[in-house]
Amino acid sequence: MGIVYLNDQLLPEEQAKIPVTDRGFLFGDGVYEVIPAYGGTLFRLDEHLNRLQNSLDGVRIRNPYSAAQWRQRLQQLLDANPNSQADYSIYLQITRGSTPRRDHAFPQDTHPTVFASATPIIKPSDETYAQGVSAITLEDTRWKQCHIKAITLLPNILLRQQAVDAGATEAILLKEGYLTEGAASNVFVVLNNEILTPPKSPELLPGITRDVVLELAQQQGVAHREVQISEQQLREASEIWLTSSTREILAVTQLDGLPIGDGKPGPHWSRIYSDYQVFKKQLRQHTAR
Numbered sequence: 001m002g003i004v005y006l007n008d009q010l011l012p013e014e015q016a017k018i019p020v021t022d023r024g025f026l027f028g029d030g031v032y033e034v035i036p037a038y039g040g041t042l043f044r045l046d047e048h049l050n051r052l053q054n055s056l057d058g059v060r061i062r063n064p065y066s067a068a069q070w071r072q073r074l075q076q077l078l079d080a081n082p083n084s085q086a087d088y089s090i091y092l093q094i095t096r097g098s099t100p101r102r103d104h105a106f107p108q109d110t111h112p113t114v115f116a117s118a119t120p121i122i123k124p125s126d127e128t129y130a131q132g133v134s135a136i137t138l139e140d141t142r143w144k145q146c147h148i149k150a151i152t153l154l155p156n157i158l159l160r161q162q163a164v165d166a167g168a169t170e171a172i173l174l175k176e177g178y179l180t181e182g183a184a185s186n187v188f189v190v191l192n193n194e195i196l197t198p199p200k201s202p203e204l205l206p207g208i209t210r211d212v213v214l215e216l217a218q219q220q221g222v223a224h225r226e227v228q229i230s231e232q233q234l235r236e237a238s239e240i241w242l243t244s245s246t247r248e249i250l251a252v253t254q255l256d257g258l259p260i261g262d263g264k265p266g267p268h269w270s271r272i273y274s275d276y277q278v279f280k281k282q283l284r285q286h287t288a289r
């Protein structure tokens with residue numbers, strides 16, 4: 001069992017307890033982050049902490065720590081776990097805290113609850129990357145503030161489960177005929193040799209992996225654009241990819257039972273996926289020096 005971080009303490013997971021009156025438990029009143037760490041180095045920590053700040057501001061919870069304090073605490077958490085040089089995923093959650101009386105309105109003088117854990121990353125297998133996965137399209141039934149990484153994930157959970165029940169890996173969401181994102185991922189498409197993804201807006205989470213993919217496309221001089229993508233364009237795409245911190249860049253080779261392109265991950269995916277691996281390796285070498 002791993003070591004976790006709870007309210008300024010590192011302790012074994014089984015000893016980490018929060019009151020049942022915590023607003024995270026009662027209302028889903030909190031926000032979270034998922035931060036990968038490769039070879040002991042936190043990946044794009046500043047960007048994750050910026051997004052965390054935006055989420056906290058969006059729900060009016062005060063950030064209990066400065067960026068330097070977060071860095072120190074998360075590094076300590078990583079170091080406290082066995083084999084900390086392996087690839088880990090840090091889950092970090094802040095709720096509005098515990099409250100003596102259940103009332104929807106914010107309580108006065110409550111301290112946020114801060115929890116973080118580190119678990120080894122289990123990436124999809126090489127075979128899965130080589131074959132790609134299937135996805136289904138569903139109507140995006142979520143709220144209007146999807147840029148906030150809220151722990152209140154019931155719609156995402158129900159959408160993802162609908163995909164799993166249909167034998168698919170992810171639900172790709174459409175709002176009024178336009179692509180937003182996946183139930184737990186951002187979505188890219190390749191159309192006429194151009195890499196496209198919907199622009200940042202309150203309708204989707206500004207993914208950290210998404211930004212890296214756009215940077216890699218820029219560096220490689222590959223045509224790319226942040227633009228609205230219609231359902232028809234999604235269906236006509238020669239490639240579709242899902243991006244997230246834990247799945248990196250995964251090709252969708254079947255959508256609603258129909259093949260995408262020739263039914264195999266495409267050449268643009270191959271290139272960006274391998275660029276991403278090089279990018280990760282360079283990060284390790286850079287920090288090992």
Ligand code: PDD
Nearest residue numbers: 034183184185186205207208209244245
């Ligand atoms: N989710 N969109 C949604 C709705 C997500 O839940 C995620 C990631 C992303 C991708 O963001 P990033 O590249 O920063 O991981 C987009 C995480 C991994 C999760 O909830 O576990």
